Amino acid sequence: MLKKITKAAATAxxxxxxxxxxxxxxxxxxxxxxxxxxxxxxxxxPPDADIVALPRIKPGALVPAAYAAITGRVPGELISAAVxxxxxxDRTKAGVIMEYHDKVPQAEAERVIRQMLQEAxxxxxxxxxxxxVVAAEHRVKRIGCAVAAVILLTEEDIV
Amino acid sequence: MLKKITKAAATAxxxxxxxxxxxxxxxxxxxxxxxxxxxxxxxxxPPDADIVALPRIKPGALVPAAYAAITGRVPGELISAAVxxxxxxDRTKAGVIMEYHDKVPQAEAERVIRQMLQEAxxxxxxxxxxxxVVAAEHRVKRIGCAVAAVILLTEEDIV
Amino acid sequence: MLKKITKAAATAxxxxxxxxxxxxxxxxxxxxxxxxxxxxxxxxxPPDADIVALPRIKPGALVPAAYAAITGRVPGELISAAVxxxxxxDRTKAGVIMEYHDKVPQAEAERVIRQMLQEAxxxxxxxxxxxxVVAAEHRVKRIGCAVAAVILLTEEDIV
Numbered sequence: 001m002l003k004k005i006t007k008a009a010a011t012a013x014x015x016x017x018x019x020x021x022x023x024x025x026x027x028x029x030x031x032x033x034x035x036x037x038x039x040x041x042x043x044x045x046p047p048d049a050d051i052v053a054l055p056r057i058k059p060g061a062l063v064p065a066a067y068a069a070i071t072g073r074v075p076g077e078l079i080s081a082a083v084x085x086x087x088x089x090d091r092t093k094a095g096v097i098m099e100y101h102d103k104v105p106q107a108e109a110e111r112v113i114r115q116m117l118q119e120a121x122x123x124x125x126x127x128x129x130x131x132x133v134v135a136a137e138h139r140v141k142r143i144g145c146a147v148a149a150v151i152l153l154t155e156e157d158i159v
Numbered sequence: 160m161l162k163k164i165t166k167a168a169a170t171a172x173x174x175x176x177x178x179x180x181x182x183x184x185x186x187x188x189x190x191x192x193x194x195x196x197x198x199x200x201x202x203x204x205p206p207d208a209d210i211v212a213l214p215r216i217k218p219g220a221l222v223p224a225a226y227a228a229i230t231g232r233v234p235g236e237l238i239s240a241a242v243x244x245x246x247x248x249d250r251t252k253a254g255v256i257m258e259y260h261d262k263v264p265q266a267e268a269e270r271v272i273r274q275m276l277q278e279a280x281x282x283x284x285x286x287x288x289x290x291x292v293v294a295a296e297h298r299v300k301r302i303g304c305a306v307a308a309v310i311l312l313t314e315e316d317i318v
Numbered sequence: 319m320l321k322k323i324t325k326a327a328a329t330a331x332x333x334x335x336x337x338x339x340x341x342x343x344x345x346x347x348x349x350x351x352x353x354x355x356x357x358x359x360x361x362x363x364p365p366d367a368d369i370v371a372l373p374r375i376k377p378g379a380l381v382p383a384a385y386a387a388i389t390g391r392v393p394g395e396l397i398s399a400a401v402x403x404x405x406x407x408d409r410t411k412a413g414v415i416m417e418y419h420d421k422v423p424q425a426e427a428e429r430v431i432r433q434m435l436q437e438a439x440x441x442x443x444x445x446x447x448x449x450x451v452v453a454a455e456h457r458v459k460r461i462g463c464a465v466a467a468v469i470l471l472t473e474e475d476i477v
Contacts, residue, residue: 005378019271021257022278028201029282035253037200037223037311041355042346046378059253060164060205062223064355064380094353094377098339112337119340123347152355178430180416181437187360188441194412196359196382196470218412219323219364221382 005046005064005152008095009054010083012148014138020071023145027069031136031147033057036157038065038149045085045095049152051132056159063157067149070101072140081146082109082135086117088126096120097150106137164205164223164311167254168213169242171307173297179230182304186228186295190306192216195316197224197308204244204254208311210291215318222316226308229260231299240305241268241294245276247285255279256309265296323364323382323470326413327372328401330466332456338389341463345387345454349465351375354475356383356467363403363413367470369450374477381475385467388419390458399464400427400453404435406444414438415468424455 013031017023028034032054043066057063068081080102087095098116100109110133121128138146172190176182187193191213202225216222227240239261246254257275259268269292280287297305331349335341346352350372361384375381386399398420405413416434418427428451439446454464 005380018278019259019275021259022275022282024201025255025257025279026282035203035283037203039198039200039223039357041357041380042342044353044355044378046376049378058205060203060208062164062200064357096343098343100337100339116337116340119336120343123340123344124353177437178418178434180418181434181441183360184414184416184438185441194362194442196362198357198359198382217364219362219367221323221359 004154005049006155007052007153008045008049008150009052010132010134010150011054012134012136014136014146016141016144020143023071023143024069027145027147033149033151035059037062041066043097045097047092047094057157058159061157064152065149066097066099067147068099068101069145069147071145073143075140075142077103077140078105078137079146080104080106080109080135080137081148082113082133083148083150084113084117084133085150086121086128086131089129090126093126106135110135163313164208165314166211166312167204167208167309168211169291169293169309170213171293171295173295173305175300175303179302182230182302183228186304186306192308194218196221200225202256204256206251206253216316217318220316223311224308225256225258226306227258227260228304228306230304232302234299236262236299237264237296238305239263239265239268239294239296240307241272241292242307242309243272243276243290243292244309245280245287245290248288249285252285265294269294322472323367324473325370325471326363326367326468327370328450328452328468329372330452330454332454332464334459334462338461341389341461342387345463345465351467353377355380359384361415363415365410365412375475376477379475382470383467384415384417385465386417386419387463387465389463391461393458395421395458396423396455397464398422398424398427398453398455399466400431400451401466401468402431402435402451403468404439404446404449407447408444411444424453428453
């Protein structure tokens with residue numbers, strides 16, 4: 001699309017809600033991305049995008065994102081969502097984003113993401129210059145949600 | 160993305176089809192949005208978008224949408240899909256869209272949507288200036304689908 | 319969106335992976351679309367788009383796509399993903415894309431797609447000028463994935 005992605009940011013959050021979709025909405029708000037339109041993509045960081053801390057984004061902006069989300073409805077259950085990215089040594093090549101969610105502790109979800117990123121780079125014949133994983137875990141009270149996202153931003157999206 | 164959303168419209172429809180995807184396609188046609196490319200988003204109306212009646216849209220246009228869809232394959236089963244939006248008193252803030260589907264009557268799906276929108280505004284600390292819910296219910300004959308959508312439009316999308 | 323789609327291309331691939339998402343990533347790489355951001359759409363070819371062989375696409379490009387994907391984890395299991403498109407005699411009307419996946423041979427998935435496209439044109443009152451189906455089947459070793467996609471391209475997406 002005509003959008004020129006120049007930045008990528010990773011974030012995660014978790015929350016309860018009265019319904020599964022409210023729990024998801026509340027987890028997005030906790031992650032700082034609840035007032036934008038996430039557009040799910042499979043899952044590449046363009047070569048010239050810089051990794052930044054999550055900026056303030058215009059409300060309603062259409063933002064491509066690779067994200068993991070899990071909702072739990074069993075009180076006491078532990079749920080986790082994780083995303084990670086890895087960037088290649090060769091700066092003309094794309095970075096890769098991986099997502100994972102399960103009824104596991106956050107550390108286990110993070111471990112899976114690192115393994116997934118390693119395979120993604122192995123099959124591409126690239127080596128990793130920089131990588132990072134963010135995750136959220138949530139102990140369900142009634143209806144809970146954990147989300148983790150890498151979002152792709154243009155200059156126009158940022159306040 | 161560079162798209163400047165200026166309008167939002169809500170619609171719903173239901174239909175039978177020979178396969179689940181055809182039933183979905185036919186329900187989209189019944190809702191007046193069967194010849195465009197819906198891009199699923201989570202689920203915000205930008206501050207300066209106007210609510211309008213569903214206009215004629217260019218075939219194949221890429222249209223961000225928050226939608227609920229449910230397919231049923233049990234003859235006699237009742238299925239419903241609903242969406243709703245609420246806009247804030249503070250016109251610099253974003254509106255929120257909620258989606259719901261289940262094997263319930265339409266009135267029950269609409270009730271759930273109103274409850275979801277109320278929670279979404281309560282957690283944001285905003286009060287609702289205007290809200291609306293649209294829904295479709297379908298009594299399955301063989302393979303049926305109900306869809307409800309809020310779509311986000313640019314001036315360029317409209318015929 | 320402001321994107322002006324001028325081309326559409328169909329492709330398919332299959333692969334093993336250490337996790338389901340890696341298998342999906344590897345299947346996308348096998349299909350030649352592993353280094354772009356697929357944006358899932360429902361499922362229309364704009365009237366003035368030309369069908370082309372899969373071109374080289376800029377890494378990280380945001381590419382609308384209608385796709386089918388299936389992951390299998392049972393050794394020996396056969397999985398298939400198929401997509402097809404049909405274009406109308408009336409060149410001012412949109413084309414339609416259909417997607418299907420199941421634990422069936424590729425030929426069966428292709429048969430279902432052709433049936434779906436026929437229904438899609440029958441309900442629209444259009445006749446088919448040109449149609450094509452692409453598919454991939456995969457015999458699962460440990461964790462496997464088959465994908466098939468029709469992607470929608472702008473001139474800017476192509477290297």
